[in-house]
Amino acid sequence: MAALDQVQIKKLTKRYGSERALGGVSLELTAGKMCALLGHNGAGKTTLLGILSTLVRQNDGVVSYRSNGNEVTGEAVRREIGMLAHASLCYGELTAHENLELVAGLYGVDGSKAALATLLDRVGLDAKARDRVARTYSRGMLQRLALARALLTRPSLLLLDEPFTGLDRDGALALGEQLGVLRDGGAIVVVVTHDLEAIADRTDHVAILRRGQLVFEDRGSYSYEKLKDLYHSHAN
Amino acid sequence: MSVLRQAARVAWKDLRIELRSREILYTMAFFAGLLVVVYAFAFPRDERAVRGAAPGMLWVAIAFAGTIGLGRAFDRERENDTMRALLLAPVPRLAVFLGKAISIALLVLAVAAVCTPLLVLFLGAPLFTHPGPLVLVILLGVIGFSVVGSVFAATLLKVRSRDVLLPVILYPLLIPLFVAGTKTTMALISTPADFHAVWYWIQFLGIYDAVFLVLSVWTFESLVIE
Numbered sequence: 001m002a003a004l005d006q007v008q009i010k011k012l013t014k015r016y017g018s019e020r021a022l023g024g025v026s027l028e029l030t031a032g033k034m035c036a037l038l039g040h041n042g043a044g045k046t047t048l049l050g051i052l053s054t055l056v057r058q059n060d061g062v063v064s065y066r067s068n069g070n071e072v073t074g075e076a077v078r079r080e081i082g083m084l085a086h087a088s089l090c091y092g093e094l095t096a097h098e099n100l101e102l103v104a105g106l107y108g109v110d111g112s113k114a115a116l117a118t119l120l121d122r123v124g125l126d127a128k129a130r131d132r133v134a135r136t137y138s139r140g141m142l143q144r145l146a147l148a149r150a151l152l153t154r155p156s157l158l159l160l161d162e163p164f165t166g167l168d169r170d171g172a173l174a175l176g177e178q179l180g181v182l183r184d185g186g187a188i189v190v191v192v193t194h195d196l197e198a199i200a201d202r203t204d205h206v207a208i209l210r211r212g213q214l215v216f217e218d219r220g221s222y223s224y225e226k227l228k229d230l231y232h233s234h235a236n
Numbered sequence: 237m238s239v240l241r242q243a244a245r246v247a248w249k250d251l252r253i254e255l256r257s258r259e260i261l262y263t264m265a266f267f268a269g270l271l272v273v274v275y276a277f278a279f280p281r282d283e284r285a286v287r288g289a290a291p292g293m294l295w296v297a298i299a300f301a302g303t304i305g306l307g308r309a310f311d312r313e314r315e316n317d318t319m320r321a322l323l324l325a326p327v328p329r330l331a332v333f334l335g336k337a338i339s340i341a342l343l344v345l346a347v348a349a350v351c352t353p354l355l356v357l358f359l360g361a362p363l364f365t366h367p368g369p370l371v372l373v374i375l376l377g378v379i380g381f382s383v384v385g386s387v388f389a390a391t392l393l394k395v396r397s398r399d400v401l402l403p404v405i406l407y408p409l410l411i412p413l414f415v416a417g418t419k420t421t422m423a424l425i426s427t428p429a430d431f432h433a434v435w436y437w438i439q440f441l442g443i444y445d446a447v448f449l450v451l452s453v454w455t456f457e458s459l460v461i462e
Contacts (some may be wrong), residue, residue: 055323056462079326087317093253105245106325133256149321 002067003156004080005031007188009051010059014212016046022046023212024061029205031156033219034179034189035201036227039209039235048209049159052190053081065157079107082155082187087164089104092135096125096145099134100152101211105154116152123148124174139166147178157188164195172198196231200224210236239334241325246335250309251342260308261343268301268351276358283360290361291421295377295414297351302344302381303403309340310389319393322461333386333456341382348374366424369434373424376441377417380448384409387452391459409448414442 002108007029014022022044029035029222035233037045050056054077065072065080072080083089090099090212097116120130123144129137143163150158160179164172176198183189183202191199200223208230216234254260275293279285313319322332352374355361363370388406392398416437423433 015366052461053320053324054461055320075326075328078324081324083321083324084316087318087320089317089321091249091253091312091318092316093256093312094249098252102245102249103321103325106242106322106327 002070002072002076002080003031003186004065004067004072004077004188005156005186006066007157008062008064008066009048009167010062010064012048012051012063013059014044014051016061020212022051022058025209025212026061027214027217029157029188029190031188032183032186033204034191034199034202035205035207036184036203036222037109037190037192037207037209038194038196038227042211043209043214043235044212045209046161047212049161049190049192052157053083053159054078080156082150082153082158084146084150084158084160084163086165088134088142088149090134090142090145090149093133095133096120096130096148099145100148103149103152103221109153112159116148119148119152120145123151123178131152140168140171143171143175147175151178151182153235155187158182158190160189160191160193161192163191164193164198176202196227197224200227203227206230210235239328239331242331243334243338246322246332247338247342250312250336250339252274253312254339254343260305260432261346262304263308264301264343265350267304268297268347269354271297271300272351272354272358273443275355276403279359281360286359287425288422290355290359290425291418293359293361294348294352294355294363294421295417297355298344298348298374298377298417299352299407299410299414301347302340302378302385303342303406305347306340306382306385306389306406307402308400309336309343310386310393314393319390319460329457329460330453333390333452336390337382337386337452339457340386341378344378344381347373348378362425366429369424369431369438370421371385373417373420373434373438373441376438376445377413380413380441380445382409383445383452384413387456390456393460394462413441413444416444421439 001217009027012022012025039045051058065077100116101111125144129141179189180202201221205219206222279289352363356363385406394400420437421433423430
């Protein structure tokens with residue numbers, strides 16, 4: 001396994017028919033940093049995440065994934081990507097254990113009962129709920145399972161698309177804390193969100209998109225007030 | 237080997253979900269059974285007429301019930317965006333395609349196993365005169381249906397009008413397969429059975445399956461990536 005330590009995005013362009021979703025976006029993501037990708041709906045954030053996840057093909061531009069200076073491609077890249085989105089990416093008719101066993105099998109990681117139980121303890125999924133099918137879970141429980149799913153594969157590139165949607169305040173703050181732990185563990189974390197409070201003081205890198213263009217980029221930690229000011233002055 | 241093992245994992249996941257919910261299987265089997273009942277009332281129970289019509293009835297039931305199952309099996313992958321999770325996994329995307337096709341094939345085979353005896357029971361169709369070749373032709377037909385159907389159902393997953401578009405796109409491509417299935421079944425139940433024709437159409441089905449399997453494997457990844 002080659003953990004990714006750098007992702008270079010160069011002049012990325014994506015069009016859907018005559019609509020331009022991204023117009024020449026360049027960005028560099030590095031290990032141990034959390035990048036907040038901000039912007040209004042339709043700014044191109046989800047498209048950029050889609051391209052980073054290898055599930056959307058760009059029309060122009062290059063994304064290169066690197067590990068110790070070597071380029072990584074194909075399945076080796078996908079092995080390193082973890083995804084957490086508004087949708088749980090979990091099967092409603094399977095239990096928490098069965099969902100995680102499936103992922104462990106597909107990724108070739110330890111899917112033993114003990115390993116899964118430890119992971120579910122870590123994300124705080126109620127022990128009684130683990131043998132119930134996931135469609136009976138509350139939104140918060142489902143998001144904990146989704147987080148367990150993302151953590152199981154020990155990703156070095158974690159892509160998050162509105163992960164705080166539907167979570168209560170405590171749930172959002174707990175998730176924000178987990179993301180901080182991952183970032184401190186050396187992962188590249190990219191988070192697309194409108195919930196600036198949940199990511200305040202955790203981001204090391206802020207990028208703001210407007211109508212498919214990168215209109216602001218800076219590295220550093222940002223308080224909630226500062227993030228809000230930045231967002232309002234650049235995203236509009 | 238890894239591709240087959242991962243395909244089996246994807247297929248087992250689908251079957252496990254289906255064994256728990258039984259939603260697709262019951263719907264498909266009920267619909268296929270209903271078609272047979274309608275046929276039983278709509279067609280005269282004249283032996284010649286039944287021999288002529290029963291093969292078409294069998295394959296129409298397989299096609300319609302199969303399409304219902306196909307749509308629902310891929311709809312499940314939309315509910316929590318799980319198709320994205322499957323495509324993101326570090327396994328050859330061929331394994332995802334094969335896994336889905338295998339699980340759909342097994343469901344359609346189960347439906348064929350229900351509606352074939354029902355045709356015999358309700359219409360007195362002599363479908364079990366040569367059970368071996370009949371099983372082979374149904375197997376080949378179902379494989380072809382599942383392979384072609386899985387590619388298009390996966391491609392249309394994000395299209396809003398997929399329920400309407402799926403049969404419209406799928407059926408023209410499946411016409412040769414259903415013609416071959418019907419011709420083989422007809423040759424099998426004719427008196428005496430025309431094994432020369434049976435062998436010809438079985439070869440045709442084999443070639444159809446091989447060609448569409450290669451085409452599907454070749455195009456699946458480029459069709460499912462936006």
